[in-house]
Amino acid sequence: MLATYPYHGHTFSFDPGAPLDISLPLAPGPNQVNCFWAEPVQFDTIRVGDFVGSVAEGGSTNYKRVHLTPHGNGTHTECYGHISTDLEATINRCLRRFLFVARLISVEPRQLPNGDQVVMLADAQSALGGIFPDSEVLPEAIILRTLPNHKAKRARQYSGTNPTYVEPALAQYLAEHHIEHLLLDLPSVDREEDGGQLLAHHAFWQYPEHTRRASTITELIFVPDELKDGLYLLNLQITSLELDASPSKPVLYRLS
Numbered sequence: 001m002l003a004t005y006p007y008h009g010h011t012f013s014f015d016p017g018a019p020l021d022i023s024l025p026l027a028p029g030p031n032q033v034n035c036f037w038a039e040p041v042q043f044d045t046i047r048v049g050d051f052v053g054s055v056a057e058g059g060s061t062n063y064k065r066v067h068l069t070p071h072g073n074g075t076h077t078e079c080y081g082h083i084s085t086d087l088e089a090t091i092n093r094c095l096r097r098f099l100f101v102a103r104l105i106s107v108e109p110r111q112l113p114n115g116d117q118v119v120m121l122a123d124a125q126s127a128l129g130g131i132f133p134d135s136e137v138l139p140e141a142i143i144l145r146t147l148p149n150h151k152a153k154r155a156r157q158y159s160g161t162n163p164t165y166v167e168p169a170l171a172q173y174l175a176e177h178h179i180e181h182l183l184l185d186l187p188s189v190d191r192e193e194d195g196g197q198l199l200a201h202h203a204f205w206q207y208p209e210h211t212r213r214a215s216t217i218t219e220l221i222f223v224p225d226e227l228k229d230g231l232y233l234l235n236l237q238i239t240s241l242e243l244d245a246s247p248s249k250p251v252l253y254r255l256s
């Protein structure tokens with residue numbers, strides 16, 4: 001059954017029964033994506049007196065403590081609190097809506113003379129195909145799939161590998177065109193080691209001059225090949241953490 005979604009004078013249709021999950025699972029073990037030297041996810045069984053929080057060990061219930069690092073362990077969404085001392089800047093306060101019209105694009109990074117792999121503004125503009133400002137439907141979110149789209153991305157150990165990042169001019173361009181949410185399959189929009197500059201983060205959030213407080217960046221997604229470039233309804237869910245970032249669950253629905 002199709003549901004309708006009104007947007008800027010259009011009436012889109014989508015199938016609530018056909019979600020396309022672009023998050024990565026969070027689990028212990030070696031086969032999990034990892035970056036920024038994060039410890040792996042850990043689930044600890046809680047033991048209090050005679051109680052053991054493990055049914056496998058004879059307990060009545062499973063009851064575990066979770067040890068995780070949002071920026072390093074898997075799909076996560078962050079707000080400008082990532083680069084600010086503002087106590088208000090938590091993902092739970094910044095992300096107040098959860099449905100957005102999103103455009104999925106696929107872009108191949110280019111190699112700079114120093115060897116860095118970078119997603120360039122010019123290539124993203126070609127992938128967007130002149131949607132700014134000509135398109136009838138301006139999206140609120142851009143989902144950036146980098147090419148090639150190897151499944152190995154789902155479990156890559158990125159730390160110390162100088163992963164692909166985004167040209168700051170592209171982040172600036174998206175901010176200027178009022179893209180509120182950027183999602184991508186990389187550990188960061190910025191270079192792994194950049195002396196703390198985080199130029200693309202600053203450009204996307206226009207921080208600190210004209211901070212875009214409701215805007216978010218979601219990193220370490222994975223977009224399967226079956227999803228074609230185009231328009232989707234994005235349901236972006238987080239945990240209600242009063243922290244700069246939260247593990248997140250972006251789910252897409254094809255729009256027609």
Ligand SMILES: N[C@@H](CC(=O)c1ccccc1NC=O)C(=O)O
Pocket residue numbers: 036071187188189190191192193194195196197198
């Ligand atoms: N590039 C930064 C570090 C950095 O960006 C970072 C460090 C720890 C956890 C996440 C980070 N950035 C993620 O977007 C630096 O060189 O200081």
